[in-house]
Amino acid sequence: xxxxxxxxxxxxxxxxxxxxxxxxxxxxxxxxxxxxxxxxxxxxxxxxxxxxxxxxxxxxxxxxxxxxxxxxxxxxxxxxxxxxxxxxxxxxxxxxxxxxxxxxxxxxxxxxxxxxxxxxxxxxxxxxxxxxxxxxxxxxxxxxxxxxxxxxxxxxxxxxxxxxxxxxxxxxxxxxxxxxxxxxxxxxxxxxxxxxxxxxxxxxxxxxxxxxxx
Amino acid sequence: xxxxxxxxxxxxxxxxxxxxxxxxxxxxxxxxxxxxxxxxxxxxxxxxxxxxxxxxxxxxxxxxxxxxxxxxxxxxxxxxxxxxxxxxxxxxxxxxxxxxxxxxxxxxxxxxxxxxxxxxxxxxxxxxxxxxxxxxxxxxxxxxxxxxxxxxxxxxxxxxxxxxxxxxxxxxxxxxxxxx
Numbered sequence: 001x002x003x004x005x006x007x008x009x010x011x012x013x014x015x016x017x018x019x020x021x022x023x024x025x026x027x028x029x030x031x032x033x034x035x036x037x038x039x040x041x042x043x044x045x046x047x048x049x050x051x052x053x054x055x056x057x058x059x060x061x062x063x064x065x066x067x068x069x070x071x072x073x074x075x076x077x078x079x080x081x082x083x084x085x086x087x088x089x090x091x092x093x094x095x096x097x098x099x100x101x102x103x104x105x106x107x108x109x110x111x112x113x114x115x116x117x118x119x120x121x122x123x124x125x126x127x128x129x130x131x132x133x134x135x136x137x138x139x140x141x142x143x144x145x146x147x148x149x150x151x152x153x154x155x156x157x158x159x160x161x162x163x164x165x166x167x168x169x170x171x172x173x174x175x176x177x178x179x180x181x182x183x184x185x186x187x188x189x190x191x192x193x194x195x196x197x198x199x200x201x202x203x204x205x206x207x208x209x210x211x212x213x214x
Numbered sequence: 215x216x217x218x219x220x221x222x223x224x225x226x227x228x229x230x231x232x233x234x235x236x237x238x239x240x241x242x243x244x245x246x247x248x249x250x251x252x253x254x255x256x257x258x259x260x261x262x263x264x265x266x267x268x269x270x271x272x273x274x275x276x277x278x279x280x281x282x283x284x285x286x287x288x289x290x291x292x293x294x295x296x297x298x299x300x301x302x303x304x305x306x307x308x309x310x311x312x313x314x315x316x317x318x319x320x321x322x323x324x325x326x327x328x329x330x331x332x333x334x335x336x337x338x339x340x341x342x343x344x345x346x347x348x349x350x351x352x353x354x355x356x357x358x359x360x361x362x363x364x365x366x367x368x369x370x371x372x373x374x375x376x377x378x379x380x381x382x383x384x385x386x387x388x389x390x391x392x393x394x
Contacts, residue, residue: 001394005295005387009287009309067240086240090259090283100262126316151365152316184367187375 013127016095020102020130027107029060030213031115033129035153036137038119041163043071044196045137046116050078052206057111057213062101064093064118071116081105092123095130111213121146125153133212135159141167144174147181154182159190161205166195221259223251231264233257248332258282266329281317284385285325288340289333291387296334301392304338312345312384314364319344338390347382 008014024031036042043063050059061082063071072084083101085093098115105113115131117124125134136157138146141164147154154160160182168175175193182189190208194201221233221242229244231251244251246263257264265286292307307326311317319342326340347366348359353374359381360366369377 002389002391003295003299003301004389005291006389007291007295007387009284009291009385009387012287012290087259094283122316148365152314155365184375185365 010127013095016099017128017130020095020099021132023102023107024113024130024132027110029107029110029113031113031129031131031133032209033115033117033124033131033134034137035117035121035124035134035157036119037121037139037142040119040137040139040142041196042116042119042137043074045161045163045194046075046114047078048194048196048199048202049114049206049209050075050080052202053112053210054078054080057210058109060105060107060110060113062093062098062105062113062115064097064116066090066118081110087118091118091120092127093117093129094127098129112210121150121153125156133158135161137161137163138178139164139167140171140173140175140178144177144181147178147185151185154185154189157186157189159192159208162191162193163196165193165200166197221257221264223253223255223257223264226251226253231257233259233264258286267332268328281321281325282329284317284322285329288326288387289329289335292335292338292390293333295390296392299392299394301334301394303393304335305391305393306339306341307335307390308341308343308388310343310345310384310386310388312347312382313362314347314382315385317385343388345381345384347379349377349379349381352376352378 034042053059059080061075061080063082063084065071065086067086069084072082075082083104085097085101115129134157136153138160140162179191192201192205194205223231224234225232230241231244232239233242242259243263246265251257251267256268256270258266258268292304323340330336330338346359346361347363349366350357351369351372351374353376354369354372356371358370368375
C-alpha cells in the first residue's frame with residue numbers, strides 16, 4: 001500500500017537549526033555562517049575582522065574543519081572564545097554539530113558569534129545552522145567563473161567578500177564579471193573587496209558587519 | 215559533488231573506536247551503530263558518532279558522496295514513518311528534488327542503496343522526480359519554468375529582471391510503498 005509522507009528531507013536539521021536560533025536570540029547574539037572554498041581566506045578574514053572589532057564587540061568563534069585544530073589555535077591567539085568542531089569527513093557543519101558545542105561558549109556575554117564552516121563551495125549552503133546571516137569569501141585567485149559554477153552559495157549569501165585583491169596585478173581575473181554574475185544571481189548581495197594580506201578594505205567590511213549587531 | 219571521507223576503525227574500546235581519516239586519528243562513539251563493527255571496518259562519521267557501516271568495495275570505489283548525508287536523512291524519516299504505520303518492509307520511496315537543490319540524482323540513489331542495509335527499507339528502491347526551476351515575473355505577471363538550468367537571470371517571456379523564483383529548490387519525500 002501507498003502512504004503519503006510529504007516531509008522535507010532536511011526537516012530534522014531545520015528543526016534543530018530553529019532551536020539554535022532561539023537560543024542565540026535569547027542570548028542576544030548575532031550569528032554569522034562564514035562559508036567559502038579551502039584557501040579562500042576564511043580564517044584570515046576572521047583574524048582581521050576580530051582585530052578590527054574586538055575593541056567594540058565581544059566576538060566568539062566556532063571553527064569547523066574535517067580534522068585538526070590549527071584554525072582554533074590561530075583564533076585563540078587573539079584571546080576570544082573559540083570552539084573547534086571536527087566533522088571527521090563530513091563536508092559541512094550541520095545544526096546538530098553546532099547545538100552540541102553551544103554550552104562551551106559564553107553565549108550571554110557575546111555580541112556576535114562567527115561560525116567558520118568547512119572549506120567547500122557547495123554543501124554548506126544547503127544546511128542551516130541557526131544563523132542570522134550567511135556570507136562567503138571568494139579569493140580572486142579562484143577565478144571569475146565561480147559564481148555561475150556554484151550558484152547556490154552566491155544565492156544564499158547576504159555578503160560576498162572578495163579576498164586577495166593585492167594579487168590583482170598578477171591575475172587575469174575579470175572583477176566585473178565576478179561582480180555582475182554574483183549580482184545577477186543575487187541582486188541583494190553586498191560585495192566587499194579586501195586583502196587580508198595588507199589589510200585593504202577591512203575597515204569598510206568590519207564597519208558594515210558590526211552595524212548588523214545593533 | 216563532494217566526498218565524505220570514510221573512516222577506518224583501527225581500534226575499539228567498548229563503545230569507543232579510534233578511527234583513521236587519511237592519517238589523522240580520532241575517537242568516535244559506536245553507540246548509534248545497530249551492530250558492533252570490527253577493526254578494519256569502514257564507517258561514516260557524523261558529529262563524533264559512527265552512524266553507518268560501509269562495505270569495503272563501496273569505499274574503494276571512491277564514490278561515497280555528500281549525498282550520503284541526504285540519503286541518511288531520507289532513511290531516518292522513512293524509518294520513523296514505518297514505526298508510525300506499523301509496517302514490515304518498504305518497496306519504494308519517492309522523493310522530489312529541485313534542479314537547483316545541489317543534489318546529483320545518480321549519487322543520491324547510489325548513497326541510498328549503500329546506506330539502506332540493516333534498515334526497514336533494505337529492499338526499497340528510490341525514485342527521484344526532478345523539479346525544474348520556475349518562477350513568476352513581477353512585470354508581465356506570467357509564470358515560467360526553465361528546463362536544464364540551475365538559475366534564471368531574466369523572465370523568459372519578457373526579459374524582465376524582476377521575478378520571484380517559486381520552484382527548483384525542493385528536497386521532499388513524497389510517498390512510499392509499504393507492506394504491513
